[in-house]
Amino acid sequence: MLGFQFSDFKPDEKKNTGFEKLLDIFQQLLLIFSGNVSEALAYMNDLDRQYKLTDDKYGIADFIDELKEKGYLTEAEGDGEMIMTPKSEQSIRKRSLEEIFGKLKRAKSTGNHRTAYTGSSDENSSDIRSFQFGDSLDQIAMTESIRNAQINNGMGDDLVIYEKDLEVTDRESNIQTSTVLMIDISHSMILYGEDRITPAKKVALAMAEIIRTRYPKDTLDIIVFGNDAWQISLKDIPYLEVGPYHTNTVAGLELAMDLLRRRKTKNKQIFMITDGKPTCLKEGIRYYKNSFGLDRKIVNKTFNIAAQARRLNIPITTFMIAQDAYLKQFVHEFTEINKGRAYYSNLDGLGGFVLEDFERNRRRKVK
Template sequence: MRKKGFRTGFEFSPFEEKLKSPFDKLFDIFKELITHTSGDLDEALDWLGQLDKEYKLTDEYYTLDDFVEDLKRKGFIQDRIAPNGNKEQAITAKTERAIRKNALDQIFGKLKKKGSGSHKTRSSGIGDEHTGDLRSFQFGDGLEQISMTESLKNAQINHGFREFKLTEDDLVVEDTHHKAQMSTVLMIDISHSMILYGEDRITPAKKVAMALAELITTRYPKDTLDILVFGNDAWTVSIKDLPYLQVGPYHTNTVAGLQLAMDLLRRKRNTNKQIFMITDGKPSCLRLSDGTYYKNSNGLDPYIVDQCYSAAAYARKLHIPITTFMIAKDPYLQSFIEKFTQSNRGKAFYTGLQGLGEMIFHDYENNRKKRIK
C-alpha cells in the first residue's frame, strides 16, 4: 500500500510474532506512522487500518479497537479539547518519548557501541570521573579528591608510627578526567522542496533530530542540543515538538538559520560548539533590513550565495564548525556546498535518505573526539 509516498518498510514473519505481543507488534508500526503523519492520530490509525487489511496484522482475539483501548490504558493517547472546542484524541508526552527512543534504536542502534557516558578529555585535572591513577596533591585540587588511605600510608612511611603527622607533602589524590561539554545546534530545512517530486525527505530529517535528542539526553547528559527549522525565516523548536514538524510553503533562508544557530551558541559557556545542517535545496531567500524578503528560486542567486559564504566565514571566526548533510546530488548544488564548506573549514556529506542518520551519528561522535581533546 502506498499513500502520500509512504512505504511501510516492515517485513512480517512468524518469528517476530512469537517474540512480541500483539500490542507491541502494532505499537512498532504505530510509532512509524505517527512520525510520518506529523502527530496526526486519526490519519495514523487510518493508515494502520489499511495496513491491517493488507497484511492481516490483527485477528479475532486482538483487534484494532483493542489496540486503541490499550493505547489509552497505557497512557499513549488521551482525550483533549481541540482549538475548535471539540473533543478529540491525541498522543501524549509518553508517546513522544517512545518515538524518540524508537528513532534512536533505528539509527544509532546500527552503529558500534563505543564506551558509555560522557566523553573524556586527554587532560587530567578537576573533574568528576575517577581514573584510578594516584598523584601528589597540587594546589587547586579539591578535598574530595584526596585519597585518605594512601595519604595516611605516606604519613606513616615519612614520619614513623610513633607520632601521627600529616603534611601537605603526604597527601595523595586520585586523578580525574574532566568531562567536557559539546553544544550542538541542528538545523532542519522545512522548505517546500523537502516533499517535492513525491519524495518524503522531512520524515528522515525528523527521525535524525529525535534520535540525536535522545542520544544526547541519555548518553551525553552534559551536552546541549538546540534544534531550529528554517524556511523563509528560522525559529527554534523544542524536543517535544519534533514529531509534529511539517514542511511549509517556504523558500530556503539558509542565512537566517545560520544566524540563529550562532546566536544560540554564543550563549553557551563551553568552548566546544558545532552546527549540523540538513538541507536538500539551494538557498533561495534572504530577509532584508527593511523586513521584506528577497527571493529567487532560479538557480543560485549570487547575492544570496555570497551572504551564505559570509555567514559560514563568520562562524569560522567564532570557532564553530558547520557540518552540512546535503540530501541532493545536483552538481551545481554540490559546488555551492563545497565552497560554503571551504569558507567555514567545516565538513560536508552528500547523502541519500537511507544513510542520513547513521552518517550524522558517526559525525557527532567523531566531532566530540576531535573538539573535546
C-alpha cells in the first residue's frame, strides 16, 4: 500500500550551534560598527549580559577563539588589534544576499541579460515565427513546419517542404549589463535617530554577490558621494562610514557616467540610494553648499545631469529613503527628466525594490 513514512525531525545541527547563532549577530554588528571588531565584540558582551545569548557551556570568549580558529578574525601586525579577514568579508556578503534577496538558486546559464531584441544568441524563446534568411537549422520548429507543408502541399507519401512552410523558434539576444551603484554617505544618512547607511551597505553587498554568482559577465562599480564622489572596491563596503558631508549628487552622477562610458556593454544603468536632497556643488576648488532646502542652482545642475544621462540611454533608478513631500516632488521631476524610475522605500523594503528593478532593467530595450 502506498503511503508516507515519517521519521523524527532533526534540525540542522550546524545552524543551531552556539557559534552559528552568535556569528549571525556578530556580522550584523560588524556592518553597524563599520568593520570595527572591538566595538562589535564589546556590544555583543552587552547584549549577552542583557539577553543571555550564551550559557555555561559556550561563552563569548569561546566564540572569539572559534572566530580565530575558523579564519574569520586575525590580529593586525604591530598593535595586535583584531581585524576581519577576507573570509569574514565574503561571509558578510553572502549573509546580506540571503537576508535581503532570499536564498536564490544559481541560474543554469549565468552571465546573460535579456533584451527586447531578437536575433542570434544562446537562448531560445517561446515564440515561433516564419523562417528568415540567416536562421540556423537547429532553430527550425519541425512540428509546425511539417504541419504547414501538409496543409499547403497535400498529405501524400512524398511530402515536400518549401521555404515558405518553415517556421523557427525565435531567439532572444543576451547581453552584458554594466551597473553603477551610488551610496549617499552625507551626514543626513544618520540624522533623526535613523541608521540609513547600514541598510545601504547591505544592499551594496547583496548586489555585488548576486552579480558575482548569477551574472559573472556583468560589471558592478560602487561609488560613494558626499561633498565629493569617489569609487570604492567591494572589500571597502563593510567599513563605510557616514561623514560630516553635504550631498553632492551631481559629482556622484558625473563619476557614475564616466565609469559607464568606459564600459563596452550596451545595457547600462545607475542605482542611487539617497535621502533625496542634493545640497552641494563643487565649483573649481570652492564648494557651493546650501543645506536648508532645494537650492535652485543645485537643483538645475542636477536636472541637467539627469537629462545628459537620458541622452546617453542610461536610466537612473533612485531609491529614496526619506518621506518628505517636497523631496518626493524633486525626485519625481528628476525621474521624469531622466525617464528612469524612483522608489520611495522604507529601509526594510529597500533590498527587495533594488532586486526587482535590477531584474526589470535586464529586459529593457537597448537602442
